[in-house]
Amino acid sequence: MSDFGLSAWHRERASEEAREGWELARVMNVNRTNWTIQTASGALRAELSGRLSWLHESASERPAAGDFVWVQIFDDGDWALIDGVLPRKTLLQRKSAGDHVDVQVIAANVDTAWIVQSCDRDFNPSRLDRYLVTVRDGGIEPVVVLSKCDLVSDAERDEMRADLQVRSPDVDPLFISAQTGEGLDKLNDRLTPGHTFCLLGSSGVGKTTLLNALLGEERFATHAVRESDQRGRHTTTRRHLTPLPGGAMMIDTPGMRELGLLGTEAGLMAAFPDIEALADHCQFSDCAHDSEKGCAVLEAVEAGDLEPERLRSWKKLHRESERHELSLAERRRRDKAQGKLYKRIQQAKKDRR
Ligand SMILES: Nc1nc2c(ncn2[C@@H]2O[C@H](COP(=O)(O)OP(=O)(O)O)[C@@H](O)[C@H]2O)c(=O)[nH]1
Ligand SMILES: [Mg+2]
Numbered sequence: 286m287s288d289f290g291l292s293a294w295h296r297e298r299a300s301e302e303a304r305e306g307w308e309l310a311r312v313m314n315v316n317r318t319n320w321t322i323q324t325a326s327g328a329l330r331a332e333l334s335g336r337l338s339w340l341h342e343s344a345s346e347r348p349a350a351g352d353f354v355w356v357q358i359f360d361d362g363d364w365a366l367i368d369g370v371l372p373r374k375t376l377l378q379r380k381s382a383g384d385h386v387d388v389q390v391i392a393a394n395v396d397t398a399w400i401v402q403s404c405d406r407d408f409n410p411s412r413l414d415r416y417l418v419t420v421r422d423g424g425i426e427p428v429v430v431l432s433k434c435d436l437v438s439d440a441e442r443d444e445m446r447a448d449l450q451v452r453s454p455d456v457d458p459l460f461i462s463a464q465t466g467e468g469l470d471k472l473n474d475r476l477t478p479g480h481t482f483c484l485l486g487s488s489g490v491g492k493t494t495l496l497n498a499l500l501g502e503e504r505f506a507t508h509a510v511r512e513s514d515q516r517g518r519h520t521t522t523r524r525h526l527t528p529l530p531g532g533a534m535m536i537d538t539p540g541m542r543e544l545g546l547l548g549t550e551a552g553l554m555a556a557f558p559d560i561e562a563l564a565d566h567c568q569f570s571d572c573a574h575d576s577e578k579g580c581a582v583l584e585a586v587e588a589g590d591l592e593p594e595r596l597r598s599w600k601k602l603h604r605e606s607e608r609h610e611l612s613l614a615e616r617r618r619r620d621k622a623q624g625k626l627y628k629r630i631q632q633a634k635k636d637r638r
């Protein structure tokens with residue numbers, strides 16, 4: 286556990302910039318301007334060096350949960366200074382919530398994401414597609430976990446399984462219950478030591494309960510789903526990284542109300558390889574698979590080889606991802622133009638003096 290998930294890949298990157306007097310640590314959580322890091326000797330409070338905060342102007346470049354960082358420890362191990370971030374092997378990000386279009390990092394260096402939906406009321410294949418695209422886009426392996434299976438009948442389970450078989454044939458869901466313990470051994474078996482895992486899913490689906498079960502103790506607070514609106518309250522307020530007994534790391538996240546897509550072309554390709562392969566055979570290279578002549582994707586739907594619902598899902602996510610990427614590009618262009626204008630004004634002022 287002493288290397289908190291530092292992979293060979295990261296070690297190699299670290300040796301390229303080996304720093305005298307600095308050591309490697311891992312970001313456990315972030316709270317505005319405060320970081321908690323895991324070092325070889327335990328958890329520590331940390332701050333960003335002035336150089337780093339200046340270098341990393343955009344929030345998405347700042348150290349996030351799961352990042353490996355260069356630190357210097359002060360005051361007998363009381364606090365640390367972060368002065369560098371190792372390249373990220375994988376990156377989990379979304380469009381920031383709300384109208385403002387920007388990228389928000391959820392976590393860095395996650396190997397496998399457990400996408401959790403609860404059997405009783407959260408099961409939703411469309412939302413699952415959204416998570417799959419996000420996870421794939423970051424270069425992360427997805428595992429679909431259907432929680433609270435104690436609350437549904439065997440028939441209901443079969444229905445969900447069949448539903449997924451049609452909609453997302455690549456997905457092999459794991460039914461688990463933290464209540465009865467069903468399926469937990471299967472999850473435990475998948476916890477490769479040294480790998481980093483991440484729990485994703487709506488609030489109230491049982492992510493933190495699952496983490497506690499894996500830890501074998503009630504370390505983190507969970508919250509009952511409110512009867513009034515059937516939603517879980519946000520008990521997990523921040524993403525945080527926790528070392529598990531077997532040597533794997535787990536990042537728990539608060540439920541995200543929105544998981545907006547932004548520039549996830551690679552994720553769409555990885556999550557919908559069938560559609561992408563068919564699209565290669567469309568007559569027009571910019572085919573939108575709507576009503577075009579010679580559209581191989583529509584032909585596949587017609588022939589019953591592609592589930593229409595799957596195509597609908599792909600289209601929706603594809604459109605959203607492109608739209609957000611365009612507005613981000615547009616905003617960046619505007620910011621840049623504004624920056625130039627500002628510089629010109631400053632120069633003009635100077636010239637007048
Ligand atoms: N019946 C049942 N309830 C569960 C299970 N796992 C979690 N819960 C309950 O679901 C609620 C929300 O759990 P929590 O772990 O806080 O969800 P999170 O928001 O995803 O972290 C709590 O009241 C848990 O007791 C389960 O396997 N079966
Ligand atoms: Mg939670």
Ligand SMILES: [Zn+2]
Nearest residue numbers: 567572574580
């Ligand atoms: Zn087409």
